[in-house]
Amino acid sequence: MKSVRPGLPEFDYIRAETIEQVSELLKNGKPSRLLMGGTDVFVQMRDGAFSPAILVDVKHLPGMQSIQKTGNKGLRIGAAVDLNTLAGHPEVVKSFPLLAEAAQSVASYQLRSRATMGGNLCNASPAADTAPAALVLEAILVAQGSNGERRIPAHDFFTGPGQNALQDGEILTSIEIPPPPKGPVGRYLKLGRNAEGDLAIVGVAVLGYADKTSESGFRFRMALSSVAPTPIRVPTAEDILESRTIGDETISAAAQAARKTAKPIDDVRASAGYRSAMVEVHARRALHAVWTALGREA
């Protein structure tokens, strides 16, 4: 099917039914691009970032749109599950509310009915809202290629702005969320210029849980979006929270560590200075929220 739309270059659209078919298409030499919700692909094509001869729609491959429990309370999320489905899925809401919150923070309802988590991660924008959640949940990104399956930890997946660790011919098929630690509490705080629809100026995901083996009795994981070339974890802050008695002071110290880790830039949305300041504020707020909830449960 040829498609000519004002503003979009011409392309062929192919709906792939099997992984093998995708591998074939990717190998045949014509410039091609994988397509899921298209909410990044079409915008970038319209902007002339690339003009593939073929768009290979992979969201109808087997398993791409399902969410399944794995052993011991983990989840396997098809890469093409749309963000509204993800945010409303009972298992996600129950076991990984942080992920639901992150999915819910993307754009608007309309957009989320097309946008997928796999697309969000593969697009590898520093501002990707589901990325910090994937980082703190220590998700495994499952890729399929001609050489079979490869399991890539989230923290190895983002390699630069718009760049990911997938190799030529590989496609992301699912995101596995390992079983959560016991009694986890998570928050994702996103700051945009408006309340709905803007990309993050700063995003902070925090996951905390009680753990007797740590000095503080707790462990925290923290990740940031929009303040570095890729979404990042903040080990310095995590260390502080594990080694010091948790209270306002420790939380502030961790938030400051997050600020130091962030390497934001100036852009049309905000200055680097404002972003830095907001990393600290939102890290502190997210930590407080998590800490308060942990305290309530304990």
Next chain:
Amino acid sequence: MTHVGKSEKRVDALGKVTGETQFPGDINMPNQAYMKILFAGRPHASIRRLDSSAAEAMSGVLAVFTAKDVPVNEYGLIMPDQPVLCGPGSAKQYADRVRFIGDQVAVVVAESEAIAAQALERIEVEFEDLPVAQDALESMAEGAVLLHPDRGSNIFCQYRIRKGDVEEAFAQADVMVESEYRTPPQEHAYLQPEAGLGYIDDEGRVTVNVAGQWTHEDQEQIAHALGLPVEQVRVVYSAIGGAFGGREDMSVQIVLALAAWRLHQRGIDRPVKVIWSREESILGHHKRHRYVIRSKWGATKEGKVVAAECEVIQDGGAYAYTSTKVLGNSTLMCTGPYEIPNVKVDAYSVYTNHIPGGAFRGFGGPQGAFAAEGQMNKLAEKLGMDAVEIRLKNVLTEGALLSVGTPLPEGVSIGKVVEECAVRSGWKRSGRGWKKPARKRLGSPEEDHLRRGIGIACAFKNVGFSFGAPEQNTAIIELHGKERIEEAVLRHAAAEVGQGAHTVLAQMAAEALDLPITKIRLVVSDTAVTHDSGSSSASRMTFMAGNAIRGAAESAMEKWHAEERPAVGIYQYRPPPTTPLDPKTGKSEPNFSYGYVAETVSVEVDTETGHVRLLDVICADDVGRAVNPQLVQGQIEGAVVQAAGYALMEDFQEQGGEVRTVRLSTYLIPTVRDIPERVESVILEYPDPIGPWGARGMGEMPYLPLTPAVAAAVRDAVGIWFDTFPLTPERVLNALKESETP
């Protein structure tokens, strides 16, 4: 009354809700060709050479038109200072220059949009860049690079007001407030980007089907540029996807007509279609004007303002558009709806290489009001006086003289409007005067870093064209039937820009004819079958059309009773005349009607992030008579939301002629979750003695007080006056930090 005062269902509701309504971009004609426009893409340059031969030679390209193809290569609503197409080859002096990035250089007509787009890239243009004027203050200085060298100065309009003696009065004043206000540009961001069709109609007229605000003015400007008699040009508006003043000047109108006409002359009779992308729309049409307003006001300790001195500098951008008229409003409104015995105003419109400034809801009023209300609120604070109290001591009353030395027309209600707004917002009046609501009434924020505050502002805004501009509105009513009227046809040019004009026209016709609204048939917005209505702007259409419809109805009924069939009544309504500002003193009769408005706003400021959240907005607006209360409420809420964007969020970034906010993902307008939590519309009805059924205009008024009321509320919340906006979180946070460091 059976129709006026009722919230009748909108006549366009069904079509718009079902999607049946056709906007210009939706309309396709058989055999149409497609147009793309080559924009300058640079802020200031002269075009040394332009070669379109390679583009013309491409297969699928029908024609490329440039400056040499425009018969009279100039246009402009107020003065024809803008080339239709910039470049060499036309008789217009300095038309070879581009003066802002959205200047149009060439148009390509092709078999498809894609081919037209490719052809644009084949047009060779050799630019010689010129120095870029980015600042009105610099641009008005001696020796600045001239945008229009034939004019000798970048100052293209100047007004002054001299009333009383400000120096003497300042000497008597107990308190003084001096400030410099800076107001930002704003993008209209209407839903529908510019689009349309140009073709030759059955009667050989060059016809343009677009979205605009004034069919007959578009027609005149097209005819002028094409060197054709007006009758040979026809302008039709199909549905219009919002306007807000942004369609008052030409965008695609003239080039569509030019393309259709030139093709026709070459024996090619094909409709030509264009649709602008959002980027083209944002670069291609004007913006709300940036202003710098320097104000110095003095008051007595009793709270009476005795003198006001203002310097008003308007950044007009590259071309005049409606700047001079906008400046007139700011000149009048920079001293607010107050009786001030001594006033001195110097106002300037200045060319720069910015995207031109032009009409936008409020038309110079919002900028004036920001300065005036800022001054008033600061004076109140200095005097330890309540903000309502000081206003009521100074508001204009029946017979009181404006800064321009004449009284307002009868029906002055600003005092009552301010009182009503204050009472609704919790102000109390006692023997010691007015007192604002206690802090606890604002509710307590959930967190320590949140602070709440409340502020008030008020404003007046003219209804109709001002300062001597010709003003009229013509309606035609035809009554069909034998014994009884079966159908009444109302022919009227009014642009339905989404405000509900057509619904209100039908209601007023039904009322005037005493007929059920179902018997009214509208024939609208087509120069071939309607007479000139003037524009849908200046909050004027209900007022003007209502008076014209009443006259036409009366005349048609007379003829009906005299047994004429059909009975046709034509009536041209002319309001009382207005007069221009006297060049030395500013003395004038500026307007024939006004609307009055007051607003309170409560805010919550996050002192850690700088976010300002609007809680409650209470707007009291004297509309004279709400012809359709639901539409009035829609206008109030819409104006408040649009002004909220202006005050807090809309941050148009244009540097060195480069715009960083060319899309709605970078230029943000409020979403449903950003708007005030509650907007209460208090519709007041103090009739305008010359308004139809007492109605005043109201589409712009609620826009005016919002920003200064927000500034006052933020001051109340965190103790900082902002004289510049938008109050983006970053701006607010920076100011908070600065105020912390001693």
